Amino acid sequence: MARTVLPGGLRVVTEHVAGARSAAVGLWVDIGSRDEPGFDPAARGAAHFLEHLLFKGTARRSAREIAEEIDAVGGDLNAFTSKEHTCFYAHVLDSDLALAVDVVCDVVLGGVMDPADVEVERDVVLSEIAGRDDDPEDLLADDFDDLLLGDHPLGGPVVGSEESVGDMTRDVLARFHGAHYVPSRSVLAVAGNVAHADVLEAVAAAFAHRLSGDPAAAAARPDAPAVVRAPADRLSVREDDTEQAHLMLGVPSIRRGDPRWEAQLVLSTVLGGGTSSRLFQEVRERRGLAYSVYSSATGYSDLGVLNVYVGCAPERLGTAAGVLRTQLAELAEHGITAAELTRAQGQLRGEYVLGLEDTPSRMSWLGRRELDGPAAALDLDEALARVRAVTVDEVAAIASELFATPVTAAVVGPYADVDDLPDEVREVGE
Template identity: 60%
Template sequence: MGHFQKPGSTRVLEQGPGGVVRRSVLPSGLRVVTEQIPGARSASVGLWVQIGSRDERPEVAGAAHFLEHLLFKGTAKRSAAEIAEEIDAVGGELNAFTSKEHTCYYAHVLDEDLALGLDLVCDVVFDALCEEKDFETERGVVLEEIAMRDDDPEDLLHDAFTEALLGDHALGRPVLGTEQSIEDMSRDALYGFYKRRYTLPRMILAVAGNVEHATVMRLARKAIGDRLSREGSPVAPRAGRARIASARKLVLHTDDTEQAHLMLGVRGLDRHDERRFAFNVLNAALGGGMSSRLFQEVRERRGLAYQVYSSVGLYADTGSLSIYAGCQPDRLGDVAGVISSVLEEVAADGITDAELARNKGQLRGTLVLGLEDTSSRMSRIGKSELNYGDHLSVEQTLARIDAVTVEEVAALARELLRRPVSAAVVGPYASADDLPAQVHEVIA
C-alpha cells in the first residue's frame, strides 16, 4: 500500500509506452503523484482532499461543497477577478467538484503554463480568505444551486434514491446540503471546518501531462511553502463497514412533470471488494449500453421509456446498484414490472457467455478511450491514491476485467439482485398511494 512508502522518498509506480507514473511522499504527509505523458500538449493539476459530504455533522450539511465555492472568492494575493483573469489569459480551466467522500480542485492548462495552473490551485486551497461578504454572496449561489437541483427531476431523483437506500447515514444526505442547513450555517462554522479538515496528510497533488516529476515537486514546494515543514503521516484510505440502519424503502417527490422518473436499486459492493470488476460487468449487462437487458426489454421491445440505464456507486464501506427510467406517468407500472422481471431473470440465470464477452469489451473500450486526455489521467492517478493508497496500471486493470468469469457474475447476481429493493419516484403523484401497484410490489 502506497501510504506505507517512506516519507521523503519517490517511487516509480508504472512505466509503459503511455508514460511514467511516480509518487513522492513528503514528510508533511502530502503525496505527489505524477504521470508523465510524452506527446501531450497540456497539463492537468488536481489537489484532492479526503473530505466530502459524509464528513459533515448534520448541522453543517453541505459545508464541503459550500467551501469549494468560497475558496475561489479571493486569496491573500489574488482577488476573485484576478483568479478568473489569470486562468482565462492562458485559455485554461480552473474548477472544483465535491463528492460524498472527497473534494478536488483542479486546473487544465497548456504544458507551458503548468507553473501558473499549479500555483492557482494551491493558492485557492491554502490561502483563501473566506471573507464574510463573500460568504454571504456564495450562500445565495449555493441556495440557487439547490433550487436548480430541485427543478431537475433527474438530479432530484438521484438524491431521493440515495436517501431511500441509505437513510440517515451520512452517505444518504445530499452533497449540496439542505436549504435549512445552508441558511443556518455561519461563516465561522464553515471556516472552522476548512481549517480543521484541509490538512496536508489528507491531500494528494496529482499532475498528468507533458510534465517532469522533479519540476512538479519544485513548483509544489514553492506554491505550498512553509506548510511543508510540518510533520505528518498520510491519512490511510477510508475503509470499514458502514453501519446503515434499514432505510425508508420509498421516497416520493410530488412534481408536476411531463414524465414520471423512477430509480430503484439495492445495496452493492464497497470499492475494496475484489469482486468489483465482476460487479461492473454485471452492471454493464443489466443497463450499461444499448445492447443491455434493460435497454432491449424496456425501450427496444416495448417502447416504454426513452431513457433507461443502470449504474453503480462504490464507496469505502458500501455501494449501490441503481436503475433509472423516465416514462409517461401511465406507463410507470409497466416499466417497474419489466425492470423487476429482468432483475429476477438475471438473479436466477446469470448472463450468457456472449453477454460476458460483449460487456468486458465495453468496459475495456470505455476505460482506454476515457484516458485520451490529461484530465482523465490526472483523475485516475489521484483517485487511486486517495481511495486505495495504491496504483493499478491500465494493463493490470484490463487484466482484472478479462479475468471475470460467467460464474462470478452469476454468483454476484444471485447475492445482490435478491437484496431488498429501495425506490424513488419524481412525478405527478399526490402520495405514495397513487403510485401503481407494481412499484409497491418491487419494494415489498
Template identity: 55%
Template sequence: MTPRPPADPLSYQLHHGAVTPEPAGDRAVVERSVLRCGLRVVTERMPGMRSAAVGVWVGTGSRDEPVARAGAAHYLEHMLFKGTGRRDATGIAEEIDTVGGELNAFTAKEHTCYYAHVRDHDLPLAVDLLTDLVFDAACRDADVDTERGVILDEIAMRDDDPEDLLHEMFLRSMLGDHPVGRSVLGTHDSVAGMSAAALRVFYRDHYRPPNMVLAAAGNIDHERLLGLVREALDDRFPDAEPVGPRQGSRDTNDYGCGDGLVLTGDDIEQAHLMLGAPGLDRHDERRYALGVLNAALGGGTSSRLFQEVRERRGLAYQVYSSIASYADTGHVAVYAGCQPGRLGETTAVISEVLAGVAEHGLDAAELDRAKGQLRGGLVLGLEDTAARMTRLGKNELNYGRHIDVEEALTRIDAVGVGEVAELAGWVVPRPGAARAAAVVGPYAHIDELPDELREVMG
C-alpha cells in the first residue's frame, strides 16, 4: 500500500534506495525504505533529542501459534536474549549496560517487539545488538530448559494478580476459540511441554524480514541507519516483498462464542468485575468515534462511569472502560473493583450508565471533553523517542503507512454527536445484551454471584 502524504508538521517520504530526503531543518521527518530482503525501515528524525529508540517489530504474536504450542511466541521472545552465534546472555547484558541503555522486548496478540533505547552516539551498537538477537538467535536446548521455569513463574504471577487474571478470563469468555482469546503466556501444560525443536521451527517460519519492520526515532539520520542495517543483513536473505497489513483470517462470527459469565473463586478482599460486548476491528473507519465514546464513558475522572460509580455512589475505588481492536475483531469492556458485598449494587449502577449511553449517546459537552482528552493524550504521549518509535512500528505493521499526529487529530475533531450515538447503540454492553462477563473474588460458586450480573447478561 502506498502511504498518503499527510500534512505538516510531519513529512512522510517513501524511499526505495534512490530518492534523496528533502531538507528537514528542525522539523521531525518520517522516512521509509524497503530493503531488498523485504525488511521495512521507518524512521522519525527528532533533531532536538540526544537519544535514539530502535525497535524490530515482528508481525507475529500469540494468535499465530498452533493450539498445541500456545505461548511459543512469548517463549521465543525470552530465548532470543539467551545468546546468539556471537554473544552469550551475559555479554548481551554487559554491552547494553556499559552504555547506560535499555534493551528489552514484549509479546502481544499480533506482534512481538525487540527494542533498544540509547544515546544517539550509541546507535550503531543498538542496531548491531538487535539484528544479532533477532536474526541469529541460538535457541539452544539447554537454554530452553532453563527458561522454562522462568516462564512458568510468570504464569503463576499472572494468576496471582486478580486484575491480570480477570482480563484473561474475560477474553476467553468474550472470544471463545478465536485465536485472540488465548493467553499470550500460554498455559502451564503447553509451556511445560514446549520443546526446543518446536521453538526453532516457529522461529524459522515467522522471523523473516518480509514479516518485520525496523522502526527508529530520535536524533538519527535515515541514510546512516540504512547503512547500519544493510551492513548487518545484506547477503543473508533472498530478495522478497514485504508482507501487507494483517486483515484477519476469517470473520469473528465463524468462531464459537465464549462462556458468557465466568468466575474464578479466590480468597481476596475485593470483587473484580469485567463485562463487555463486541467492538470494532482496527480497520473500521469508525474507530476514532469509538475512541471518543470510550473516553466519555469511562476513560477519565470526568467520565460517566467514574462520576456515577465512584464520585456519587462511592461504590468502587477503580472503575473504567476500555477498547481493544485487532485485525478482525475487537471489544468494549468495563472494569470495576469493589467490596464483595456491593458487587450487585455496583453492577446495577454500571448497567444504568451503560443503558443511558446506549439509548441517548453523548451530549455536546461530553463530546468536547472526550475529544480534548484524546487530543491531549495523543500529543503528550509522543514526547519521547520510545513512544514515537512505537507509533512508527505499529502503524507500519497494522496499516502499511504512517498515520501522523495531525491526521489523527483531524479525524478526532471530525467525530460528531450523531456518529457517536449511532455507534453507542450498537457497541455499548447494555443491560441484557452484554456478551461476556468475568468475576474474580471470594465466591465459592457462580450461583453466589448477585442477580444483577445475570440481568446484565440477559
C-alpha cells in the first residue's frame, strides 16, 4: 500500500493488485447520518439525499454526461451512505483510471445542486423510503436502533424520514455539503492495476484547484457519549400485516478499533454467524422454528451493537424468542468451547481473505482503514493475526459482560401492541 497526504488534507491511498486488469476508485468522505443532528436538526437524511443529488450534475458535466462517460468505457459508477461514512466509487478498466478519478471527484466536490434537481431527487428518495417501509427487516433494524441508541447521534435511519426529506431545503443541503464534503475530510482509495504515481498525477490534473486550503477548515465531528444510556423502554412493536413475525434483540457492545473487537467477532460468529452456529443449529436445524436466524456485530467509532434476528411464523415467535434468550444466557454463563473458537477463527479468516478477492473490495478495505484511524488501520495479515490470537477466555469475558445486561428488543408483525406479544417476548421489557 502507498499513501500520500496532499495540500488541503486529501489522503490518497493505493494498492497494486497483481493480475488485475481493472481499477476501483472510491472517494470516501468522513461523513454520515450521525453528523446530521449536530449540524442542523433539519438535516436528517442530508448525507443520503446528497448521495443522490450530487450525481445530477456539476459545473463541468450534466447528469447525462456523467452517465455517458462511464457507460462508454463499460464502467460502473455508484455511491452509498452509512451512519459514519459516505463513498462515491467507480470501477473501470485500468486504462480508464484517470477518467474514473476525474468523474468521481468532480461529482463529489463539484456538484451544483440545482434547485430543480433537488425536487426531482426528493421524489426519488421518498420512493426509496417507501420501499424500505415495505421491507419488514429494514423497518425492524431502524426500530431497534432507535430504541437501543435513543438520542445518540447514531440513532435514526440513514435515509431520514418522509417528514425530514419532504422538508429538506436546498440551503440545508448546500450548507451541509460545504461544511463536510471537502478534501480534508476525504480519502481517495484506489486498488487494481495501478501505480501510486499515476493516481497522484490523475488527481493533480483534474482537481489541483480544489486540493488547496486549510486542512483544518472542515467542520469537526462533534463528540458523542461513548456509552448509550439504558432506554426507558426496552421493547417496541410495529404492527404490520406480514406473514412472518420479525424479532431483533441485542445490547450495546464494543466499538470498532477496540483491542477486543476480534474477540467480539468470534462471539457473534459462534452465536449466529453461519450454519454451524448455535442459533442456526438450535432454531432452524433442531427445532425448525425459522428459516432465517443470525447474529451481527456492528462497530462504530465510539460504540458497537451486537444483535440477533429471527423471522418466523407468528405462532412460533414465543418459542423462538425463548431459545434466543436461553442461548445468550448460556454464553454469558459458560462462554464458548475450544472447538467453537477454532471453527469461528477459520470462518472469519476465510471471510476476510475471500472478501478481498476483487478490486472494489480491496478499495473498500483501503478507504475504511484510512478513515478508521491508527487503532483500526490493520493490513490483512495483521487482521488475520488478531483473529488467530483470540482465546476462549477473552470471548467468555465479553459474553459475560455483554449478555449480563438487559437486552433491548423490537418486533415487526401482526401485533397491535405489546400486550399481543407472546410472554417470552414481553418479558424483555419487564
